[in-house]
Amino acid sequence: MTREESSKVTRRSTRFSSSSVTVENPEPNPSHHPPTVSDLTFGEESITLDALLSNFPGRRSQILDLVRLIGPLDSPALPVIAYGDASTGKTSVVLQVFRHLNRPFVYSSCRTCCTPRILFESILNQLLLHRKCSSNGYASAKRCDKPSDFVNLLREALSNVVETLKSTKLERKSSMGKMVYLVVDHVDLIKDWDKGAMILQFLFGLYSVLKMPQLGIVLISGLSPDVYYSNVGYTDPLPVYFPEYSEEELRQIFLKNQVNKKLYSAFLDVVLRPLCRVTRRVEELSTTFSSLFRKYCEPLDDLAISPNEDLKRRLYSNLKPHITSCLNEIFRVSSRPHDGDTRGERRQKASYSCEKGEQLEMLDFHMSTSAKYLLIAAFLASRNPATLDASMFDSTGGMDNRKRKRKASEKSMEKKEMAEQEAVMKGPGSFPLERLLAIFQCIASVGDSSFGDDAEEEGEEEATGYDKESNNMMSDILLQVSSLCDANFIIKSGSCPLEGSIRYRSMVSEDLSLKVARSLSFPLSKYLYRR
Amino acid sequence: MGKENPAEKALNLIRGRLCDPTFVFRPLSGSSDSNYSKLKFIVSTSITEGCNNSILLLGPRGSGKAAVLDLVVGDLMEEYPDSVTLIRLNGLLHSEDNCAFKEIARQLCMEHHLLFSKMASFDENSQFIIAMLRECGLAHKTIIFVLDEFDMFAQGKQRLLYSLLDAMQSVTSQAVVVGISSRLDADQLLEKRVRSRFSHRKILFLPPSREEIDSLLEHLLSLPADSSFPSGYVSQFNEKIKSITSDTRFKDMLKTFLNANSTVNSFLKFIFRAVSSMNLESGLLSLENFKTALSSMQRQPKLEAVRDCSILELYLLVCMRRLEVKEQNSYNFISVMKEYKTIHDSFQTSDYYAQNVCLRAFEHLREREVICYAENRGQSQAGEYRPMKLLISASELHQGMRSHACCPAILLKLLDH
Incomplete structure (x- = not known):
């Protein structure tokens, strides 16, 4: 496995591991461990702020901002929206911030919860510490598909959780506080839902509807808050903006978790700048880099070598043709399926384009x-x-139809242009x-x-x-x-x-x-x- | 837990105040001509005299309509502990008639310790409500219906409003309907039969004046001089707040902020942001806190979106802009590609990529909502041929590219000509 991938896995796995802790705890013997409120925290060792900051190069101000807005223990918070382009680390930063703070939270993503009902039930299941398993027929704790029912059930579940949090605080001096946080990811997807505008308004207004200071709300959105404005308006949450990584920050990200940093840095010197001009998304770059780096290392026998200037130059000239071809090739990740109707079509086209890129010379399509x-x-x-x-x-x-071409007049030229x-x-x-x-x-x-x-x-x-x-x-x-x-x-x-x-x-x-x-x-x- | 940093404690206290609307609106309700007194007068007379009433609270979002109402209801509950029942509905949740009746029945059952049946039909629920209204009227108990997002109830057939207001026409019932809406024309949305039963009393919520803002600032930020804090810290903290609020730079900042958003809630958010970035070591607020809060509240999302674009994406945006300047009334990906190629042919730029790479960049732009499909029909057609349009103006594009970290000079030139 190449290094970029390993770095990618550590970055991405946060989302998975947290959800496996909070949603469906994969413990082998659930009967021995009845779920408790402490399952709502991140579940692993909490990390220090310094470790958190060094885990996310270039996200320093965002992390500090989030930590400050969520605030010290037991202090009420206004809703927050974290927004930014895809693969700028919004979800991982938010989740790791909760890991750092070691507070109970509920995470639901609108990507996996694709209807209001699934979203509501997933939130309630987590709050009620309900686990779907074969004994309950993988059913949710409560059936709820209307926002009105959801609010009542949520209020009930929240006050229960807050009560237990208070009592656990008395018996052991754990510092979980008495706040519960609700993290809703991919809010922008709700726009495409049936009656999505209504659900969005509800979600943005949830804080004022509930009137429970014990609940902190963090929304994560791929789109800036201004796209949610509707003609009825809403009181918008506090924004935290995640900008696209700069070239220097990308370098730091890709250098993380590398075995041979010198070699990789020499590699990045060569490839990062041209590819940055096309895209600055980490996930797309990392897939391209993994194959390119393999090519880069091909002439080397010893991967632990630290390259000198001469070697660098030779490696560069070796890699150069690959970079140019790589630039004109579509990245092999399938595009984010944002738009339902063109999705299948696009994926097919993408794969077909890859094929085309590879087989330009031979052009044998294995076609009769x-x-x-x-x-x-x-x-x-x-x-x-x-x-x-x-x-x-x-x-x-x-054929002779086309042969008698007349000199085109000005007007007909114009017409031709229009027709074209x-x-x-x-x-x-x-x-x-x-x-x-x-x-x-x-x-x-x-x-x-x-x-x-x-x-x-x-x-x-x-x-x-x-x-x-x-x-x-x-x-x-x-x-x-x-x-x-x-x-x-x-x-x-x-x-x-x-x-x-x-x-x-x-x-x-x-x-x-x-x-x-x-x-x-x-x-x-x-x-x-x-x- | 016992040994807490006084700075952290102060922070918690102030954050708690900012998140508690009753604390915020309490001092604003002191004077006799405030909305609080007006509302309280209306509701309390209908409680004491046993009559029906209906009121609309109108004002922009975040101007404290619901908070003032909560204050009034809370005070009245204390004054007349046994004769007030509160029913809350929200237009976002209960705009559907069936759902609304169910919710009213549920809350009435909760209040009067009756058994609520989930399976009750619409008719049963509405008969139950009317019966309850009559019973409460006979027992001289007032039911206050609070309808938040009132305009949402005015959609559709308005059956809920009609049956509530119609039941109130009878002498026996004793109820107050309070509608809350951010639409100033909310009463115009009502049907004729509903409007004729409505009292047309309206209370308007205006943005706070400068003096009110100033007193609110002091009310929110100054620490109490009781024993919970070290006394030296309290006086130091309050001194610092005073020096900040009297600073002209702070006044200018406040003015620029209030020029954009003048409601109380947005002001609270601004203060919250500033307070949450308080330095816990010194334990004091500084002018710098307010400055960063202001800059993080005043976002320009479109500029940010342009700044996030890669060079290739900027090329595509410039091409689309150029097509718009050429007065081509509609364009799609293929025509943008044509323009891209002509640019490349005439300037020999280094950034010329294959069509599928551009298509990917195009998709990124669409995901980011910088561009979108011009029309919804023609979905059967492939994306490349569907007409597109830019969602940012020329000046935004220009400004964004100027502030972009590594925008090539040629692109700016191309944008101008």
């Missing part, structure tokens, strides 16, 4: 020839206007299946002269006849079409209201289809209609 032809046909059908099909694929009259802009906005055009098959037939016959001459005709019956004839090339075109659809090269768009049939759309870029055409030695550019 017929699938390649289908891909080109779909591309043509999306790009060319349907009215021009006849002239394009008619062997006699097709419009085309960019519209994206690739859609086409019915019949047209795809027809074009496919034409180009397959042009590309491969061994096919029968009769294949130039269009029409569906011909297509089936053609199927029978040329079974050396494919088993079933329609199957190929559907598998191309699954691979997201072609997408199904809405059906045409007049015809009622499903229309398709090609998602392949021009470069890619040109490359595919080249691999088949098919003259694609001859068939492309240029405006």
